[in-house]
Ligand SMILES: Nc1ncnc2c1ncn2[C@@H]1O[C@H](COP(=O)(O)OP(=O)(O)OP(=O)(O)O)[C@@H](O)[C@H]1O
């Protein structure tokens with residue numbers, strides 16, 4: 001077995017509010033290997049989003065170790081974290097989070113701007129990925145001119161554009177109807193199967209989680225279960 | 235992130251809200267326009283004053299008949315002439331004095347052919363040209379011998395020549411001054427306006443004796459209205475004044491303790507005061523205009539703060555996909571600087587345009603200098619950076635998750 005892409009040891013995250021300390025994550029230990037497709041489920045407030053943010057280097061843990069591709073990223077400063085995000089991580093959000101001013105192509109190309117890629121290759125690569133998510137003909141539509149499912153596909157293309165080692169999706173189908181959700185999940189499953197993309201996804205729906213090959217359950221900031229899921233079954 | 239990408243992002247962000255960007259820029263347009271215009275007006279005033287001063291002559295005293303009190307000239311000063319041609323001669327002998335010109339002024343009617351023109355005539359001596367640093371355009375000055383013999387010769391200023399002769403050559407012609415014939419022996423080089431805005435070229439010069447005895451006559455023969463005296467150097471001005479005072483008191487037999495019956499004024503010092511006043515005026519105009527520049531800068535800061543708040547989520551998204559805080563800082567800073575520089579360029583063009591209109595319509599001298607435009611644009615850019623810095627910092631310091639969560 002190769003070294004895991006993600007190794008997390010005794011990870012804690014406390015939020016300090018007016019009411020006192022809220023332990024959102026309370027000692028997480030987890031390993032995720034390259035090429036895995038993991039779904040995370042759990043009741044509301046169990047710390048799933050908090051965990052995803054730390055996983056995606058958007059936030060730092062209060063305590064504990066986080067090794068990403070062998071590098072300890074738990075104590076990195078904001079700019080180093082930005083560099084890790086820019087080079088190795090893609091996000092898909094529940095609310096799509098596209099920039100309304102830009103057309104689909106420019107939205108997809110945005111991460112490459114910050115990675116310092118030249119304009120011509122940016123556009124070529126973005127067009128390629130739009131093609132892959134089936135939106136080749138919508139390259140010059142703005143988010144407002146696209147349906148929810150189409151917007152989420154643009155977001156997936158954006159998450160993939162700088163060839164990340166890890167894609168994180170926090171409730172990516174939360175704002176979509178069942179039919180569209182299925183479309184999106186098929187894209188994810190295909191990316192994982194055919195390109196070996198490492199995927200971690202948060203969902204509240206069992207049939208969405210069913211596309212993953214491993215299911216991690218959260219409860220009160222701890223891991224309450226870790227099992228093989230539907231997508232992994234033969 | 236590359237600079238051209240950064241500029242592209244900034245430009246696009248500004249383009250997304252055109253009306254707001256334009257209105258924000260308007261603050262800078264007005265500020266820079268006002269600065270350029272005011273500096274042009276100030277520089278114009280200074281230019282006029284300096285030119286008038288240069289045309290006046292250097293190290294110059296005027297000696298008037300009559301005493302002065304601390305509050306100014308005593309009543310009647312200059313009306314009872316006490317200064318004589320001999321006084322002028324004696325002052326001319328002083329070691330500190332370079333040249334003296336007694337002046338007997340008056341107005342007279344000039345006729346040449348069908349043209350006639352009324353102008354100021356100064357009766358004086360050959361020293362006049364030296365005292366006033368006034369070269370001849372053509373011909374010659376009258377001589378001391380011609381002064382002694384009260385010759386009927388005249389030297390004409392350019393305005394008089396224009397009005398009497400049109401394009402013709404006046405040298406050697408005979409003009410009638412108050413009906414008597416005078417030969418034109420020289421013409422004066424053009425001088426332009428004086429400090430008080432009079433046309434200095436509307437003048438004619440004749441020997442002082444001719445003026446006194448023939449043209450104007452005098453109730454007090456042998457006296458002149460005033461003397462112009464040029465000291466040898468700026469350093470000798472004080473010495474020259476003291477020597478003149480002593481000399482005139484002695485010549486006029488004024489007992490100790492009695493006030494002078496003449497007044498010596500330092501024209502050069504007066505001119506320097508005028509020049510300083512013009513400079514202060516121009517600085518003040520610029521300073522007042524700079525306030526509007528400052529207001530423009532505050533407008534930029536205000537809009538950038540609003541913009542940062544409005545675009546918090548956008549900032550979060552950019553950070554999530556790999557933007558560093560420096561990228562965010564530079565983008566917002568660049569937006570502010572683009573607004574201020576673009577505004578300042580438009581403002582400079584507007585200022586130059588209005589300055590030109592003013593000079594055309596109001597016949598006021600305005601001098602648009604390149605440095606004033608460069609200064610205004612550089613200051614505007616600095617203002618953009620200064621007032622853009624705080625909002626940009628605020629944007630750059632946002633934490634990605636909080637920015638993403640912002641509604
Ligand atoms: N910024 C914050 N400040 C204070 N407390 C927070 C903050 N974010 C989350 N929490 C708290 O941390 C706990 C975990 O929240 P988190 O958002 O990770 O839950 P979740 O599992 O994603 O829930 P959901 O399924 O509703 O999205 C909750 O108790 C929440 O109130």
Ligand SMILES: [Mg+2]
Nearest residue numbers: 048049050170
């Ligand atoms: Mg959540």
